Amino acid sequence: MDHRLYIPASSNTPEVDFDFAARRLSLRGESYPESAVGFYHEILLRTKAFLATLENDSVRLVIELRYFNSSSTKMLFNLVDELNVAAEAGNQVALDWYHDAEDDTMLEFGQELAEDFPEIDFRTLAIESP
């Protein structure tokens, strides 16, 4: 099994730390790559392959993005879709959606995702800005 996928953050891409072995996947930072498809393609493929191996297992996705552009949004939807497939297959899937306490736009985005994916155990978590 794929153990871990780690991509450090850049100025326009988030830190990707998908620790498959630990069942914990996290995306942190900002996402507006030149090509969102190019950046997320490999991540999605490997995640899909990993999720397919799960059976009565649990996995947690942590999303802590301050900003993402429209094509990244499409890619995020694909990622959540994959998780939803895993949840429908009987796995416990949790998603921690972090947003800046001041940022209602991000909070509402998380809430809408939660509504659309009832199989996923969704939490929205506010980060108090210093």
Place this chain on the structure above:
Amino acid sequence: MKSPDLFDAEIRVLESARQAMESRDVEAHRAALDGLIREFDRVIRDMRRLINHADRTERELNRANRRLTELTRSLAYRNRHDGLTGLLNRETLIDEAEALLAVQGIALILLDIDHFKQVNDRYGHPVGDRILKDVAGAMRIQAPENGLCGRLGGEEFAVILPGQIGGKALGCAGCIADAIRAVRREGHPGLRVTASFGIAFAAAGTSFDRLYICADDALYRAKHSGRDRIEVVGDCITQS
């Protein structure tokens, strides 16, 4: 290999539906339709979320833009005006005077509040600040509409009148002097304010520095001959 596309998943569903339609198998048609319906359903939900998010982001962007416009406007204002009195600041007044002098003659009225240090010492700086605002108010009210009023610094002020209008400048200074004498501050019945004035005129093409030196000389004379008076440099100053 074909490079990945933003809509890979959707394109795959469409492709398999097309293939199914080419076969004569009714079951295949039904399965393709079923897949398309599910995909369409998902696409609608994705699109709804995406559009909602874009709308919220746009609203936020518009708000930020408006704040920025207001801030720019207020910075531009602050950059041109004196913070305490709201009159033009020194740099702006000089710029405006130089621009006028490039094309026409102007009159410069300099005025300096008499014994202002004593006002501050005796009544405190908050009262001193009020007096500065009162003087600015008197200038604003008494100066003609096309006059430019500014605070050059401390207790020194200036009015610029476009056109070489000797009598008008003297009249304007007289009205400002009267208005300043009429200033009263509640709680300080003994407080009286006066100012000394120096007036000079310059023809088009004269440098502001030259005009300023002459008006300042006149102001100096007003101060040294007893204050609360107006001194005028009668001759029009020219650059040569």
